[in-house]
Amino acid sequence: MEKRLHHSPFFVLFTILLSVCHSEQQQSSQSQALLRIQELLNIPDILSVWNSKTDFCNSEPNSSSTVVCYEGSITQLHIIGKKGAPLLPRSFSIDSFITTLVKLSDLKVLTLVSLGLWGPLPGKIARLSSLEILNMSSNFLYGSIPQELSSLKGLQTLILDDNMFSGQLPDWLSSFPLLAVLSLKKNSFNGSLPSSFIDLENLRVLSLSHNRFFGEVPDFSHLTNLQLLELEDNAFGPKFPRLGNKLVTLVLSKNKFRSGIPAEVTSYYQLQRLDLSFNTFVGPFPPSLLSLPSITYLNIAENKLTGMLLDNLSCNVGLKFVDLSYNFLTGRLPNCLQSETRDKVVLFTRNCLATRKQNQHPLPFCRNEALAVGILPERKNQKQASKAVLSLGIVGGILGGFAFVGIVFLIYRRLNFKSTFKKTPTRSITENASTSYSSKFLSDARYVSQTVKLGSLGLPGYRTFSLEELKEATNSFDTSSFMGEGSHGKLYRGQLKDGSLVVIRCLKMKKSHSTGNFMYHLELISKLRHRHLVSALGYCFEYYLDDSSVSGIFLVFEYVPNGTLRSWISDRRSRRLLTWMQRISAAIGIAKGIQYLHTVMRPGEYSNNLEITDILLDHNLDSKISCYNLPLLGENTGKTVHGISSDGSKNAVIDARADQEDKKDIYNFGVILLEIIKGRPIKSANQVDVLADQIQMANAADDSARRSIVDPAVNKVCLDQSLKTMMEICVRCLLNDPEDRPSIEDVLWNLQYAAQVQDAWRGEYGSSEGSAISP
Numbered sequence: 001m002e003k004r005l006h007h008s009p010f011f012v013l014f015t016i017l018l019s020v021c022h023s024e025q026q027q028s029s030q031s032q033a034l035l036r037i038q039e040l041l042n043i044p045d046i047l048s049v050w051n052s053k054t055d056f057c058n059s060e061p062n063s064s065s066t067v068v069c070y071e072g073s074i075t076q077l078h079i080i081g082k083k084g085a086p087l088l089p090r091s092f093s094i095d096s097f098i099t100t101l102v103k104l105s106d107l108k109v110l111t112l113v114s115l116g117l118w119g120p121l122p123g124k125i126a127r128l129s130s131l132e133i134l135n136m137s138s139n140f141l142y143g144s145i146p147q148e149l150s151s152l153k154g155l156q157t158l159i160l161d162d163n164m165f166s167g168q169l170p171d172w173l174s175s176f177p178l179l180a181v182l183s184l185k186k187n188s189f190n191g192s193l194p195s196s197f198i199d200l201e202n203l204r205v206l207s208l209s210h211n212r213f214f215g216e217v218p219d220f221s222h223l224t225n226l227q228l229l230e231l232e233d234n235a236f237g238p239k240f241p242r243l244g245n246k247l248v249t250l251v252l253s254k255n256k257f258r259s260g261i262p263a264e265v266t267s268y269y270q271l272q273r274l275d276l277s278f279n280t281f282v283g284p285f286p287p288s289l290l291s292l293p294s295i296t297y298l299n300i301a302e303n304k305l306t307g308m309l310l311d312n313l314s315c316n317v318g319l320k321f322v323d324l325s326y327n328f329l330t331g332r333l334p335n336c337l338q339s340e341t342r343d344k345v346v347l348f349t350r351n352c353l354a355t356r357k358q359n360q361h362p363l364p365f366c367r368n369e370a371l372a373v374g375i376l377p378e379r380k381n382q383k384q385a386s387k388a389v390l391s392l393g394i395v396g397g398i399l400g401g402f403a404f405v406g407i408v409f410l411i412y413r414r415l416n417f418k419s420t421f422k423k424t425p426t427r428s429i430t431e432n433a434s435t436s437y438s439s440k441f442l443s444d445a446r447y448v449s450q451t452v453k454l455g456s457l458g459l460p461g462y463r464t465f466s467l468e469e470l471k472e473a474t475n476s477f478d479t480s481s482f483m484g485e486g487s488h489g490k491l492y493r494g495q496l497k498d499g500s501l502v503v504i505r506c507l508k509m510k511k512s513h514s515t516g517n518f519m520y521h522l523e524l525i526s527k528l529r530h531r532h533l534v535s536a537l538g539y540c541f542e543y544y545l546d547d548s549s550v551s552g553i554f555l556v557f558e559y560v561p562n563g564t565l566r567s568w569i570s571d572r573r574s575r576r577l578l579t580w581m582q583r584i585s586a587a588i589g590i591a592k593g594i595q596y597l598h599t600v601m602r603p604g605e606y607s608n609n610l611e612i613t614d615i616l617l618d619h620n621l622d623s624k625i626s627c628y629n630l631p632l633l634g635e636n637t638g639k640t641v642h643g644i645s646s647d648g649s650k651n652a653v654i655d656a657r658a659d660q661e662d663k664k665d666i667y668n669f670g671v672i673l674l675e676i677i678k679g680r681p682i683k684s685a686n687q688v689d690v691l692a693d694q695i696q697m698a699n700a701a702d703d704s705a706r707r708s709i710v711d712p713a714v715n716k717v718c719l720d721q722s723l724k725t726m727m728e729i730c731v732r733c734l735l736n737d738p739e740d741r742p743s744i745e746d747v748l749w750n751l752q753y754a755a756q757v758q759d760a761w762r763g764e765y766g767s768s769e770g771s772a773i774s775p
């Protein structure tokens with residue numbers, strides 16, 4: 001033990017020196033690689049500022065070139081040329097290009113778009129073994145996708161749109177365990193889709209438009225994450241694909257589909273865009289498609305769909321584009337499609353509708369054609385429609401707009417799927433808020449890497465709750481369940497049916513909040529799962545009655561039983577205070593939580609405004625961060641810092657740079673550390689400055705000076721080396737210039753060192769220190 005103690009500092013110094021040298025070397029070899037890349041790309045204008053003096057890791061990103069580093073090594077490279085960039089000259093060698101590129105061996109995200117790259121994609125690109133996102137759209141790459149790629153187990157996004165790839169898609173494409181986005185639009189792939197694609201369970205986006213695929217689409221009904229399926233302009237068919245009901249976008253236009261539209265489609269409650277145009281779909285057109293709760297774009301033009309429309313059918317309020325042209329529809333144009341507004345397009349030419357508008361055929365034409373395609377307009381369907389409309393009349397009088405549309409949808413679902421439909425919530429349709437598919441959301445969701453996922457093993461799942469369930473859990477939000485009101489809305493304690501305790505945070509929404517925006521954040525929150533974060537268990541929406549907008553969100557969190565860290569550190573009324581060792585280990589937990597947040601969020605997107613009262617302790621006294629940035633709360637995007645200003649006062653360099661947001665967390669962590677060391681509540685920025693100065697001076701002096709500063713409750717048991725390390729890191733976290741503050745890894749390393757020294761000493765002398773440590 002003695003040995004370990006004495007050697008450690010030297011060892012540390014040595015390691016630091018070694019790693020400094022190493023990272024300098026690494027940086028210069030990286031710069032060389034980038035300059036060589038610039039040369040191989042024929043020195044395009046967009047990279048004209050790159051030269052041997054450029055500090056790439058700290059260069060200003062812009063929309064055509066971005067380099068992102070992590071701990072001195074390049075993890076993201078984005079180079080985006082001008083649209084329609086021509087082929088690079090004959091002398092260009094894709095092989096040398098990729099050989100140079102793979103020297104940036106830590107790349108996780110690589111975008112090389114519109115650069116005129118040409119040639120077959122060399123398999124050695126797979127040497128970038130950390131690659132998670134690859135986008136090489138709009139180049140002139142040809143041949144097949146190299147099989148070597150299959151070794152990239154972390155690959156989450158593969159985008160090769162607008163190239164000249166050909167041949168069939170290989171089976172091994174389905175072997176990426178994390179693949180969420182596969183986009184191969186505008187190439188010359190042919191053959192049918194491998195049936196192994198049904199194993200891509202994380203797939204959210206599959207875009208294969210404008211290729212030469214043919215044959216049936218494999219049964220995707222188990223791909224529950226699939227949100228976007230685009231197959232436009234291929235030769236798929238003839239059967240309508242089987243799909244999960246979470247789809248947001250479904251584009252099947254310009255293929256060889258010849259079946260009817262299956263009833264399931266009317267259960268796709270998140271569907272926003274449905275394009276079936278230019279196929280040979282037959283049979284009745286289900287009018288309930290018009291009233292799907294999320295639908296905004298519906299195109300069935302140029303098919304052989306039949307059926308009678310009624311003028312009193314209802315449409316989703318958000319519907320912006322409807323094209324029914326060139327089918328065999330009869331009856332009347334629904335009133336909800338008649339109202340002409342500037343932002344709503346309705347096309348219905350060449351049907352047999354009873355209207356003078358848009359060139360209709362005479363009625364017998366459609367009847368004959370319907371006979372010719374072998375399917376009569378279905379009687380059953382019409383009956384269903386009128387039944388639904390009738391019940392609507394009764395209920396509709398009571399409830400307003402949104403509920404109205406929702407109920408139409410539910411009734412249709414019920415009629416169509418009596419067996420699969422379980423329970424009809426009368427008002428809060430918990431799941432139905434339209435998820436908008438935003439590419440921003442996807443880029444974040446897909447950034448959660450596997451290692452990060454592993455940290456969440458054994459944590460409870462995430463789901464939607466019904467308002468009824470939450471009312472039951474809290475006795476209708478009774479005052480006895482009320483826990484308090486924070487900056488982020490009211491908090492209630494509740495107990496679910498299964499006995500588990502939860503905390504419910506109630507957020508009121510203004511009408512101006514867009515659903516898309518907070519769906520994005522809700523998804524993000526659902527993905528934030530870690531031992532040192534208070535887990536979100538799910539959410540529930542409450543709606544304004546007069547339209548579809550969300551009036552409130554209930555976020556359900558796990559209940560953490562042991563109160564806040566402050567109550568264990570600086571609350572003198574408290575029965576028990578944490579020992580020095582327990583304090584270090586609480587700090588380690590917080591640092592791990594912060595490290596996780598920094599890994600999952602796009603670097604520096606938000607700081608978390610951490611305060612000691614946001615740190616809760618569980619039954620093992622492990623610390624958990626509650627209330628890490630919940631960006632959907634109001635306009636707060638993490639830029640407003642409540643409590644203590646993290647910018648210090650002197651050098652407030654407010655700069656949008658990612659790093660600085662992260663460094664705000666480091667500052668706030670420093671404030672928590674200060675309280676842990678002092679054992680006194682810290683309430684003002686001024687106090688922070690004064691204490692930090694004191695600590696710095698004490699640290700420069702001697703052991704007794706340090707002990708005079710630290711909380712008297714622990715100053716007898718903490719080992720000097722441990723205390724010194726803690727004080728040092730605390731002072732560094734609180735430096736005014738964000739650039740001078742340590743990285744979270746650095747913080748964590750020091751805390752663990754402090755713990756190790758203390759632990760070794762405890763082992764030696766058998767002190768009564770608790771050992772809650774798990775480095």
Ligand SMILES: *[C@@H]1O[C@H](CO)[C@@H](O)[C@H](O)[C@H]1NC(C)=O
Nearest residue numbers: 045046048049062063064065
């Ligand atoms: C990005 O920076 C380069 C070099 O300064 C410049 O040529 C280019 O126009 C910039 N692009 C944009 C979109 O600002």
Ligand SMILES: *[C@@H]1O[C@H](CO)[C@@H](O)[C@H](O)[C@H]1NC(C)=O
Nearest residue numbers: 080111113135137159183439
């Ligand atoms: C690929 O990158 C380009 C340039 O950033 C972007 O415009 C395009 O949307 C990306 N492709 C996909 C499918 O995200």
Ligand SMILES: *[C@@H]1O[C@H](CO)[C@@H](O)[C@H](O)[C@H]1NC(C)=O
Nearest residue numbers: 166167168188189190191192
């Ligand atoms: C697919 O394309 C390749 C090359 O473009 C061609 O050789 C092959 O015959 C095509 N296969 C089918 C089934 O059409």
Ligand SMILES: *[C@@H]1O[C@H](CO)[C@@H](O)[C@H](O)[C@H]1NC(C)=O
Nearest residue numbers: 310311312313386389390393
């Ligand atoms: C809708 O129209 C049909 C046929 O015109 C009619 O039988 C039905 O009563 C109407 N329903 C409502 C609610 O007006």
